Amino acid sequence: MATRKTAAGRLGFATVGLLATAGLTLAAGRRRLETEQLQVRRLELEELAARRRALAHQQRMHWELLSRAIDDPSLAAVIDTYDANIPEAKRRQYFYANAWYINLYHLYRAGILDQKEFYGHARELFQNPLMREYWEASKGQRATLKASSDEARLGRMVDALVKEIEESDADEWWVVGNPPTD
DSSP states (O other): OHHHHHHHHHHHHHHHHHHHHHHHHHHHHHHHHHHHHHHHHHHHHHHHHHHHHHHHHHHHHHHHHHHHHHHHHHHHHHHHOOOSSSSSHHHHHHHHHHHHHHHHHHHTTTTTTOHHHHHHHHHHTTTTTHHHHHHHHHHHHHHHSOSHHHHHHHHHHHHHHHHHHHHHHOOOOGGOOOOOOO
């Protein structure tokens, strides 16, 4: 009888030891998984930060290049794809209008504006007839965009907005159009 109790005691002790080891192994595995998940998240955040820095740099470069084109017609000729009958002063205005639109687009791409906020700013920007004129003059440039790209999708949204602005006779421009719901 004593032998049975001793064997049962040893078996019970071994079972407790195995359970404790299994528990420690599971805990260690869980910690490893959590560490790996944190590492992946850190890398994702670093990539997002690098992407935002690149977008900010791109926006500065775009403005610098466009500013030079606005200031010097001989440089503007390099990027001028507008109709040849458009006077030089109007072309310079189009370049400047492009800078405003691209600034708005970069704010969206950087995640500073969501789609609804982009729409609200575009609605204000395109109240100006010269902005709408620029938009019409640059439709050929937008036609070259990949249809599924964000830039093309936002361009189509602005196309519809411009049409609604032009058809509207409302004095309250801030209610014209149908903002996106997302």
